[in-house]
Amino acid sequence: MNWATKTDFYEITMLQAALDSGMANKKATFELFTRSLPEGRGYGVVAGVSRAIDAVMNFCFSDDDLNFLAMQPNIKQSTIDFLKDYRFSGSIYSYRDGDVYFPYSPIMRVEGTFAEAVLLETVLLSIMNHDSAIASAASRMSHVRNGFRQKVSLIEMGSRRTHEDSAVSAALAAYIAGFDATSNIEAAKLYGIPLRGTSAHAFTLLHENEKDAFRHQVDSLGVDTSLLVDTYDTKTGINNAIEVAGVGLGGIRIDSGNPVVESFKARLQLDELGAYGTRIILSSDMDEYSIKELVDAYAPIDAIGVGTRLVTGSGAPTASMVYKLVEVEDDNGNMKPVAKKSSGKSSIGGSKFPYREYSNGKISGEFFSDSPEKSNIQVQFISRGLKISTYSPQDSRDFHKLVMNTLPDGITQLISTSTMKAVKND
Numbered sequence: 001m002n003w004a005t006k007t008d009f010y011e012i013t014m015l016q017a018a019l020d021s022g023m024a025n026k027k028a029t030f031e032l033f034t035r036s037l038p039e040g041r042g043y044g045v046v047a048g049v050s051r052a053i054d055a056v057m058n059f060c061f062s063d064d065d066l067n068f069l070a071m072q073p074n075i076k077q078s079t080i081d082f083l084k085d086y087r088f089s090g091s092i093y094s095y096r097d098g099d100v101y102f103p104y105s106p107i108m109r110v111e112g113t114f115a116e117a118v119l120l121e122t123v124l125l126s127i128m129n130h131d132s133a134i135a136s137a138a139s140r141m142s143h144v145r146n147g148f149r150q151k152v153s154l155i156e157m158g159s160r161r162t163h164e165d166s167a168v169s170a171a172l173a174a175y176i177a178g179f180d181a182t183s184n185i186e187a188a189k190l191y192g193i194p195l196r197g198t199s200a201h202a203f204t205l206l207h208e209n210e211k212d213a214f215r216h217q218v219d220s221l222g223v224d225t226s227l228l229v230d231t232y233d234t235k236t237g238i239n240n241a242i243e244v245a246g247v248g249l250g251g252i253r254i255d256s257g258n259p260v261v262e263s264f265k266a267r268l269q270l271d272e273l274g275a276y277g278t279r280i281i282l283s284s285d286m287d288e289y290s291i292k293e294l295v296d297a298y299a300p301i302d303a304i305g306v307g308t309r310l311v312t313g314s315g316a317p318t319a320s321m322v323y324k325l326v327e328v329e330d331d332n333g334n335m336k337p338v339a340k341k342s343s344g345k346s347s348i349g350g351s352k353f354p355y356r357e358y359s360n361g362k363i364s365g366e367f368f369s370d371s372p373e374k375s376n377i378q379v380q381f382i383s384r385g386l387k388i389s390t391y392s393p394q395d396s397r398d399f400h401k402l403v404m405n406t407l408p409d410g411i412t413q414l415i416s417t418s419t420m421k422a423v424k425n426d
Helices: 009-021 049-057 065-072 077-084 114-117 121-145 164-176 187-191 201-205 210-221 235-244 259-272 287-296 395-404
Strands: 026-032 091-094 110-112 155-156 227-229 252-256 279-282 303-306 321-329 335-337 353-359 362-369 380-383
Touching: 009 077, 009 114, 026 114, 026 121, 049 091, 049 121, 049 187, 049 380, 065 077, 091 227, 110 114, 110 121, 121 155, 121 287, 121 321, 121 395, 164 187, 164 395, 187 287, 201 210, 201 227, 210 235, 227 235, 235 252, 235 259, 235 335, 252 259, 259 279, 259 287
Parallel strands: 155 303, 227 252, 252 279, 279 303
Antiparallel strands: 026 110, 026 321, 091 110, 091 380, 321 335, 353 362
């Protein structure tokens, strides 16, 4: 993917003005953070770091890109010459995928020259805002799911509700944050996420009757398949499914009605038919709140498919992260803190080295200092333009589980009863 031309044009115009003023090669530090969390939420989940690092490593302009930019008004040849040779040669430190963040957590720190670091703003924010929004929603759903007495799997099924490329990254973000499988083939292929699929109503409607549809699906895919039983009438559909497949049928999926009510009715009917091991899968606009209703009702289900609400961030489609210059080299070669003072959009100057303190295994506070001695959160991913750290999706998924166990209970509630903010503490 060519990330360079997916950037905002103002990065190019800023670059040109800096080149003309002689400021482009000043050393600079940028930080990526959010000023607030969505209302009622106590934490966010970092995702997109690995994708962002790969994007930085591959950030360059082709001859075709440069020819296009050269045709834009006021773009000078000196700017084109700089972009022709562009490769990021600085360093990047970041929270890991799967970690949590709070308002003003310095999630990512980019060190380089102003010219090379400013060009990365759009690509970093584009990836991090999307992936972290999805991971934050997925984590809430996964955390609520853990309240079931039985094992209940979460399946990401949102590909048809978002952009085709976003669907792949959403599946990855959801997996990192606790989902168990995806229906997206490319995500499964690229990232090793378990792949799942059931059937759509179209397959049933293709046939003269429901029994024929079920028979052909079982003949093709085996008795362990899951049959979609609510095309016409759920009760009749369950009877037809067991009549065709027998009591060893792998599962049924219900995509309509009241999830709590339908799950109990289905379990009772299946048990009366002798299909004690047949799994029940629910879908249809599920989110963390409907999952909580199922948990509270002790619903006898085995899996939940989540689509629209997951891939749109469950009410928060962006993590609202920003990318701000916090330090710049002065005329004496020293790094000088700089900060915005705009009303409602202020930033905190200076490089920040974040760390957490714990009490009885739980995070008691997140802080940052202007020296690295206490820093215990960020990892260096790029050093002098070279990628030096990498984590697999499974690494990040396992890490998220560990971090979630360190969050105080009030922060993880659906409507958070406590808040935390990263603050300076020297």
